[in-house]
Amino acid sequence: MSATPSSTTPSTATGAAAPRLTVIGTGYLGATHAICMAVLGFEVVGVDVDPRKVERLAAGEVPFFEPGLPEMLHKALDSGRLSFTTDFARAAEFGDVHFVCVGTPQQRGSDAADLTYVRSAVTELARHLHRKALVVGKSTVPVGTAAELTRLVQEVAPAGAEVELAWNPEFLREGFAVEDTTNPDRLVFGVSSAWAEQQLRAAFAPVVEAHDTPVLVVDLPTAELVKVAANSFLATKISYINAMAEVCERTGADVTALAQALSHDSRIGGRFLKPGLGFGGGCLPKDIRAFKHRAEELGVGQAVAFLGEVDAINKRRRERTVDLVREVAGGDLRGVRVAAWGAAFKPDSDDIRDAPALDVAVLLQQAGADVTVYDPEAMDNARRSYPQLSYAASAVDAARDADVVVLLTEWRQFRAVDPEVLGAAVAHRRVVDGRHALDRDAWRAAGWDYRALGRP
Numbered sequence: 348m349s350a351t352p353s354s355t356t357p358s359t360a361t362g363a364a365a366p367r368l369t370v371i372g373t374g375y376l377g378a379t380h381a382i383c384m385a386v387l388g389f390e391v392v393g394v395d396v397d398p399r400k401v402e403r404l405a406a407g408e409v410p411f412f413e414p415g416l417p418e419m420l421h422k423a424l425d426s427g428r429l430s431f432t433t434d435f436a437r438a439a440e441f442g443d444v445h446f447v448c449v450g451t452p453q454q455r456g457s458d459a460a461d462l463t464y465v466r467s468a469v470t471e472l473a474r475h476l477h478r479k480a481l482v483v484g485k486s487t488v489p490v491g492t493a494a495e496l497t498r499l500v501q502e503v504a505p506a507g508a509e510v511e512l513a514w515n516p517e518f519l520r521e522g523f524a525v526e527d528t529t530n531p532d533r534l535v536f537g538v539s540s541a542w543a544e545q546q547l548r549a550a551f552a553p554v555v556e557a558h559d560t561p562v563l564v565v566d567l568p569t570a571e572l573v574k575v576a577a578n579s580f581l582a583t584k585i586s587y588i589n590a591m592a593e594v595c596e597r598t599g600a601d602v603t604a605l606a607q608a609l610s611h612d613s614r615i616g617g618r619f620l621k622p623g624l625g626f627g628g629g630c631l632p633k634d635i636r637a638f639k640h641r642a643e644e645l646g647v648g649q650a651v652a653f654l655g656e657v658d659a660i661n662k663r664r665r666e667r668t669v670d671l672v673r674e675v676a677g678g679d680l681r682g683v684r685v686a687a688w689g690a691a692f693k694p695d696s697d698d699i700r701d702a703p704a705l706d707v708a709v710l711l712q713q714a715g716a717d718v719t720v721y722d723p724e725a726m727d728n729a730r731r732s733y734p735q736l737s738y739a740a741s742a743v744d745a746a747r748d749a750d751v752v753v754l755l756t757e758w759r760q761f762r763a764v765d766p767e768v769l770g771a772a773v774a775h776r777r778v779v780d781g782r783h784a785l786d787r788d789a790w791r792a793a794g795w796d797y798r799a800l801g802r803p
């Protein structure tokens with residue numbers, strides 16, 4: 348975090364009292380939002396249907412790994428401005444602006460987003476809304492959802508049309524969640540009235556005042572689309588360079604050098620242009636699928652048909668990484684001892700949703716390899732979801748007597764391993780760098796057979 352946010356009680360630009368906030372759904376997004384808004388000076392009530400989560404947060408424990416967030420939670424609880432509950436009636440009574448942050452995962456057996464949680468959270472809240480209030484969606488949803496929820500809210504709420512709906516898509520990155528929430532690069536307000544805009548401006552006044560954050564006021568469908576359009580662009584950029592990696596693999600060219608050369612063109616830029624194992628997590632994969640699905644429903648599927656290709660390129664990276672380990676191991680994975688470094692979908696997170704690392708570990712095991720996983724933060728989550736894999740207590744322990752070490756999540760501590768020292772622990776000095784994160788020359792100088800996708 349670059350600066351500690353101020354904790355003075357905020358007021359609106361007109362000097363009116365700051366709105367009281369609730370945050371419905373206290374997962375990664377909601378907990379972060381609730382905590383940061385309380386530190387910024389708002390009175391906040393966080394609501395979740397999971398009593399265990401509510402208890403842990405109320406006791407000062409962040410239920411997931413996010414750098415800087417535990418300190419912020421303590422600060423927020425100490426201020427007396429933050430509390431957590433499972434009681435929707437209490438939240439409805441308390442809040443002026445209600446942020447909806449529940450999950451929108453991929454539906455089982457379909458690419459569509461599952462809106463069950465959003466509908467249920469909004470219905471449960473609306474049932475208790477007896478006075479004018481603003482319900483603000485932050486979850487990532489298919490375009491058109493806000494219009495549907497507006498009808499739902501106004502039908503269910505005792506206050507009827509007094510309750511308005513707005514959309515404020517969230518762009519935070521896990522690993523940078525505090526910084527992204529207190530100092531976002533932009534705020535998008537999807538509104539249908541001047542009053543709703545005023546409420547949102549009041550709710551974000553400390554953020555905008557501190558950082559001169561650009562605010563874009565748009566209609567509801569545009570706000571919904573900004574988020575999926577942004578994620579589609581990022582996913583496309585990653586798959587683009589990974590498509591180039593596939594061509595490099597066939598031609599003997601070096602995709603790392605290619606990416607570097609491309610990055611000097613300021614129109615292209617170097618970010619998200621890193622070749623490797625591709626994207627995963629609880630957002631990008633399901634968001635591009637849900638977007639494509641929604642576009643097809645709307646009759647504009649052709650416009651985003653390329654997202655199917657983006658997804659396919661991304662999935663092929665996982666299989667190709669397994670192929671490369673097999674190749675390095677001599678053509679057969681049966682009985683080969685593999686140290687799998689990483690489980691989280693990216694470093695500085697313990698999130699294993701659609702994690703490429705664990706997908707690869709499972710594929711290696713299914714091909715007969717004896718796989719041992721180590722991750723600095725995601726071990727508990729990985730063990731719970733993948734009990735069939737073996738786990739080690741450290742990176743070096745995982746690599747002990749390994750025939751191949753494969754780097755799957757680019758944690759700083761893996762990059763810092765001395766290849767000379769590690770060489771003494773393994774059976775064979777063979778490394779597959781699934782993230783193009785290791786210093787190839789240093790590993791080769793220490794006698795390792797270093798391999799990475801798209802590099803000769």
Ligand code: NAD
Pocket residue numbers: 371372373374375376377394395396397400448449450451464465467468469485486487488517518519520521629630
């Ligand atoms: P999550 O699974 O971590 O959290 C969802 C929370 O909602 C859980 O705590 C769950 O118990 C709770 N919940 C479910 N049903 C509820 C209900 N009816 N009432 C109250 N609470 C309920 O999910 P997340 O990662 O925080 O994502 C939430 C949304 O934000 C998704 O739409 C996601 O796409 C979007 N988003 C996430 C991130 C991120 O980095 N995680 C970033 C931007 C946007």
